[in-house]
Amino acid sequence: MQGNDTVRRSIRAQALSIGLAISPFGLAFGAFCTDAGISMWEALGFSALVFGGSSQFAAVSVLADDGTVIAAVTAGLLLNLRSLAFGVSMAASLKGSFLWRACISQLMIDESTAVASAQSVPEHRRYGYMWGGLSVFVLWNLTTLIGVSALSETESLIGDLGIDATIPAAFLGLIWGKLEDSTHRTIGVLGALLALILIPFAPSGIPVIAAAGAVLWAQPWKAKKGKSSE
């Protein structure tokens, strides 16, 4: 089974490199939590229990701005709706008992789905899902912890070192690749404008949630050209 070993090795390498790629986000998240007055345990609670990078940033960002619990949770959940789509697309490849599938479902994130989707054999897809998910889970929580501890004693440094500017940079980095696509670019700009207009008038969190309305521009209720309508 030489071929199988080679595939597995390349899957592990992919999983590790994607884990390393998200590590700076983990550091930024930990630092962000400190900046927002969130404790180490709460930061780890976000990273281990919620385990969805952009939704964690969104929720903490709403809290940091004195937004309500409901606004923070809604913003986070809207960002994680895609995990439902990932889960449905991965379901066929994830075997095992109900309990086992219930456990590994926590790993249903962009990265695990991406590593898995690069494979076509179900066994390899499963392997990619597990390695992608675990690699990100371990490194994400570890770097969150490092981010929190590195900055918890040095809160005054946050302004001095420009740590607060890493948050918009991290968000921009998250969507940068998507902006090459014209639909994503347009709804991204619309979302940004909606938020900008609403900041002075709406309570914290609402400008972000309202930006979801920008997807209406893409007219998702219409059938796409070239696809059969469903």
Place this chain on the structure above:
Amino acid sequence: MSDATTVIVLLAAGTYCLKALGPLYFGNSRQLPVKFQEIALLLPTPLIAALVVTSTFSENNELVLDARVIGLVAAAIALWKKLPFFIVVIIAAAATALWRLAFS
């Protein structure tokens, strides 16, 4: 419970349901409407774009223009130059810090 803890509990529970519905309920036989998938995959872009704006220009529900903008512009240039993410974040922080050092 602090607000943060309440958010963690609710968001974790809701997110887990979204993650697990596929493997535990939908399985092989049930499918989501294509429309739902399209919307779910489009949603993060405007939401995160809005977060770029609020984390740059918002302070206590007011529009503010401060050194964070410098960091954002620096980050955009770094991303455009296809620099690694880690460098992008450092450049953003450094640009903002230098601006503050020079002008405040």
